[in-house]
Amino acid sequence: MNAILYFLANDPSKVELKSVLIAIGIMLVIAIVFGFLIMVVSKKFAVETDEREETVLGCLAGANCGGCGKAGCGAFAHSLVENKAEIDDCAVTDKKNKEKIAQVLGIEYSGGSTFKYVVSCNGGDNAADRNNYVGVGDCVRQNMTAGGRKQCKTACLGAGTCVTLCKSDAIKVVNGVAVIDQDLCIACGACFKNCPKSVIAKIDGSAKVYVACSTKCRGKEVMDACKMGCIGCGLCAKNCPEGAIKMVNNLPVIDYSKCVGCYACVDRCPRKVIHKL
Amino acid sequence: MNYLTIIFTAMLSANFVLVKFLGICPFLGVSKSTKSAFGMGVAVTFVMTITCLITYPIYTYILVPLGVEYLEIIVFIFVIASLVQIIEIIIKKISKPLYNAMGVYLPLITTNCAVLGVAEICIAGDIVFDLLGAVTYGLFGGLGFTLAMILMSGMREKLDTLSLPKPIEGFPVSMLLACFMAMAFNVFVGISF
Numbered sequence: 001m002n003a004i005l006y007f008l009a010n011d012p013s014k015v016e017l018k019s020v021l022i023a024i025g026i027m028l029v030i031a032i033v034f035g036f037l038i039m040v041v042s043k044k045f046a047v048e049t050d051e052r053e054e055t056v057l058g059c060l061a062g063a064n065c066g067g068c069g070k071a072g073c074g075a076f077a078h079s080l081v082e083n084k085a086e087i088d089d090c091a092v093t094d095k096k097n098k099e100k101i102a103q104v105l106g107i108e109y110s111g112g113s114t115f116k117y118v119v120s121c122n123g124g125d126n127a128a129d130r131n132n133y134v135g136v137g138d139c140v141r142q143n144m145t146a147g148g149r150k151q152c153k154t155a156c157l158g159a160g161t162c163v164t165l166c167k168s169d170a171i172k173v174v175n176g177v178a179v180i181d182q183d184l185c186i187a188c189g190a191c192f193k194n195c196p197k198s199v200i201a202k203i204d205g206s207a208k209v210y211v212a213c214s215t216k217c218r219g220k221e222v223m224d225a226c227k228m229g230c231i232g233c234g235l236c237a238k239n240c241p242e243g244a245i246k247m248v249n250n251l252p253v254i255d256y257s258k259c260v261g262c263y264a265c266v267d268r269c270p271r272k273v274i275h276k277l
Numbered sequence: 278m279n280y281l282t283i284i285f286t287a288m289l290s291a292n293f294v295l296v297k298f299l300g301i302c303p304f305l306g307v308s309k310s311t312k313s314a315f316g317m318g319v320a321v322t323f324v325m326t327i328t329c330l331i332t333y334p335i336y337t338y339i340l341v342p343l344g345v346e347y348l349e350i351i352v353f354i355f356v357i358a359s360l361v362q363i364i365e366i367i368i369k370k371i372s373k374p375l376y377n378a379m380g381v382y383l384p385l386i387t388t389n390c391a392v393l394g395v396a397e398i399c400i401a402g403d404i405v406f407d408l409l410g411a412v413t414y415g416l417f418g419g420l421g422f423t424l425a426m427i428l429m430s431g432m433r434e435k436l437d438t439l440s441l442p443k444p445i446e447g448f449p450v451s452m453l454l455a456c457f458m459a460m461a462f463n464v465f466v467g468i469s470f
Contacts, residue, residue, distance in 0.1 A: 023345050030335075030352060034359035041363045045370040 052104050053081045059101045061092040065167055065188030080105065091115060091187030114205030117180055117192050121156040121199040122212040122273065124177030126227040128152075138164075143196035151225040154214040156199045162191035182277065208261035211252050213273045218250040230273040236265035280413055282469050283404070287414050288421035290465035293391040295425050295458055300391030303382050304426060305451060313378035314430035315423065320368065320379070322419025324360050324386055325395045329415030331356050332396040333408055353396045354387075361387045391422060428458065 057077040068089040070076040079085040080101065087098050087107075091114055102109030121127075133142055133149035139161035142148045148157045158176040170184035171191060178200075180191075192200045199214055211230065215222055218232035232250030244258035245265060252265070252274065265274045291297055294304045300321070307317040332353050340346050365383055369376045376383070386392060395418050399411040406414060432454055441450060 019345060022343050023348055026339065026343070026345065026348065026352070027355075030355055034355065038359060038362050038366075042366050045366045047370050 050081050053077050055104050056080055056101050059093065059097040059104070060090065061094075061097070061186075063092045063167070063186060063188070065092060065186060065190070067091055067186070067188035067190070088114065091189075115187060115202050116182060116205055116207060116277070117185060117187055117189065118201055118203055118207075118210045118212070118275075118277070119156060119178045119180055119199055120201040120210065120212055120214045121154065121197075122177055122228045122275070123150070123152060123155045123226045124158055124175045124228075127155045127176075127229070128225055140194070140196045148197070152215055152217075152222075152229060154197060154199060154216070155226065157197060162195055162200065165190045165194055204256040207254070207256050208259060208277055209254065209263065209266055209274050210277060211254065211273060212275045213271075214251065216249045216251065228271055228273065230271060233270065235268050235270065236274060239264050239268045279469075280410070283406075283410055283413050284417045285465075285468065286404075287417035288424065289462065290468055292421045292425060292462050292465075293394065293418050294422055295455075295462040296466065297391075297394065298459075299394040300389050300422060301455075302385060303389065304422075304429060305448075305455070307379065307382045308426055308430040308433055308451070310378075311427060311430045311434060313375070314426040316372075316375045317379055317382060318419070318423025318426045320364060320383065321386060321389065321391065321422050322416065324357065324364060324389075324392055325415040325419040325422070326412060327360055327415075328353070328357055328392055328396050329399050329411045330408075331360075333399050333406070333411040336400045337408075349397075349400070350393075353393055357392050357396070358387045391418070395419075425458070425462075429454065 060073045064072040068076045128151045130151040137159050139157045139159040156177045163171045168186045170181045213230040222229040222231045234247045236252045237245040242258045244255045245252045293299045308314045
């Protein structure tokens with residue numbers, strides 16, 4: 001062995017190999033020193049991470065939409081593990097994965113309630129303008145100018161703030177009113193939180209019908225402002241065979257636990273305010 | 278060799294970001310809020326100081342006597358990458374919010390050219406350094422980086438409240454800001470003690 005090293009070190013034609021060996025030696029020594037350092041530091045500063053968090057994060061949809069109110073899926077998984085959030089706060093993850101999360105966390109999950117977002121206004125071009133609006137198009141800015149141009153105070157302005165906010169391209173403005181495509185909607189709630197008129201409603205996930213109007217006025221006032229507004233006649237409440245509809249503040253409120261989806265209210269509404277889902 | 282000159286050069290007249298144009302990536306990436314910019318600055322300062330402290334002796338006392346100076350870049354990167362790894366572990370333990378705020382830019386210190394730059398300048402720059410001088414240069418180079426980060430983030434926070442024309446809103450206006458700041462820092466060039 002010594003003879004070989006002596007030969008390598010002294011033969012002029014093998015000088016290249018010697019410097020290669022030196023280079024390899026230096027790199028090896030530095031690598032060992034720093035590897036050891038990193039090992040010591042990572043032992044000393046080890047952060048206790050709950051391994052369930054990783055599993056939960058893997059089961060979540062990963063849309064990072066923020067619909068649960070947390071910063072993202074990672075933060076939501078963290079608060080799930082710490083028992084500070086409900087599984088159903090997430091609307092995007094499907095049922096199978098939610099059951100898996102419940103299994104990982106060791107808690108009961110009954111299938112739970114999901115929810116949907118609907119636009120509770122069907123005015124649009126049918127809702128009368130109080131004045132002309134000339135200016136920046138965005139709903140929020142329009143609303144800053146005396147509450148927008150519509151005569152009805154709770155009308156969809158149709159300028160598409162929700163369309164730009166929607167992360168899944170589920171919202172379109174059709175005939176001056178926003179419409180949510182339930183097949184595309186991931187229920188992140190971005191539109192719900194930011195609609196300046198609050199016409200987007202959060203309803204039960206099992207809902208088969210919804211009220212597409214949010215005016216609190218009644219009768220003639222509504223007639224003047226909008227061709228499609230709810231006048232508070234109460235025909236839907238009277239005709240519901242299950243008694244699931246109540247009139248509150250001149251608007252029908254549907255109890256979705258009683259609703260069986262017979263669509264009697266949809267057929268009897270004289271203003272076509274109650275919509276099928 | 279005058280320490281005052283080293284300090285002045287490292288912080289202002291040869292500021293890493295605004296005069297030498299090294300380390301632009303975190304300068305534009307992490308300067309959205311003053312808090313994370315400050316955290317990033319402190320992390321980079323720390324890495325730069327320790328890098329100088331370690332790479333200078335390795336080069337002078339190991340690589341040069343053995344005649345393998347050509348290994349400098351690979352050795353330096355090795356040292357820097359290990360240091361960043363160590364700092365990442367420590368920050369994760371000490372301050373989780375800071376760790377989250379820095380996000381991907383923390384591992385990116387590894388390939389931050391300001392850090393490799395400071396190691397290279399210490400051994401092959403215009404000024405000939407001794408060990409203490411090299412560490413001083415690294416420390417104040419890092420502080421100069423922090424200064425640039427804080428100035429930039431302060432102005433970007435102010436800019437957020439203004440209504441700007443749409444085409445220059447956001448990133449483009451930060452580029453303009455960086456341009457004017459670089460012009461301002463060039464007045465220091467040539468001053469020495």
